[in-house]
Amino acid sequence: MFEISINGNRRQAQVDGDTPLLWVLRDVLGLTGTKFGCGIAQCGACTVHVDGSPVRSCRLPVSAVGARSITTIEGIGASPIGAKVQKAWLDLEVIQCGYCQSGQIMSAVALLEGNSNPDDEAIDAAMSGNICRCGTYVRIREGIKRAANGG
Numbered sequence: 537m538f539e540i541s542i543n544g545n546r547r548q549a550q551v552d553g554d555t556p557l558l559w560v561l562r563d564v565l566g567l568t569g570t571k572f573g574c575g576i577a578q579c580g581a582c583t584v585h586v587d588g589s590p591v592r593s594c595r596l597p598v599s600a601v602g603a604r605s606i607t608t609i610e611g612i613g614a615s616p617i618g619a620k621v622q623k624a625w626l627d628l629e630v631i632q633c634g635y636c637q638s639g640q641i642m643s644a645v646a647l648l649e650g651n652s653n654p655d656d657e658a659i660d661a662a663m664s665g666n667i668c669r670c671g672t673y674v675r676i677r678e679g680i681k682r683a684a685n686g687g
């Protein structure tokens with residue numbers, strides 16, 4: 537039995553310790569906003585925050601979470617920057633098919649938490665691990681800048 541903090545709540549999961557956090561979120565806890573893409577930490581679709589840092593949940597065993605706090609796309613709107621990013625995404629209609637976008641938003645929020653006014657270089661560096669098959673990269677960059685400028 538593992539007890540982990542997710543979006544401010546204590547949640548329990550009866551799983552093996554090597555079960556990836558992504559499986560716990562989606563299959564055990566029903567938090568399906570975080571997506572499975574590649575399963576090998578190469579696409580970013582499964583990105584969540586662990587103590588505020590973006591982490592690929594497909595490669596994080598639940599036993600390694602410990603006392604750290606997990607934030608998922610379901611909880612990110614509770615933070616001021618998370619709310620601004622989500623609003624900017626909607627205002628600019630960033631999303632196409634949507635599959636990658638939970639991960640994109642989680643990486644964008646982590647960037648803005650550490651850099652309130654990122655330039656293109658900083659944005660590209662922070663977002664390089666998040667793949668979008670629909671090619672929404674230009675709108676993602678605009679969304680980050682809009683959120684940085686107040687949403």
Ligand code: FES
Nearest residue numbers: 573574575580594
């Ligand atoms: S599903 Fe985790 S990085 Fe692709």
Ligand code: FES
Nearest residue numbers: 633634668669670
């Ligand atoms: S919006 Fe379709 S993969 Fe990114």
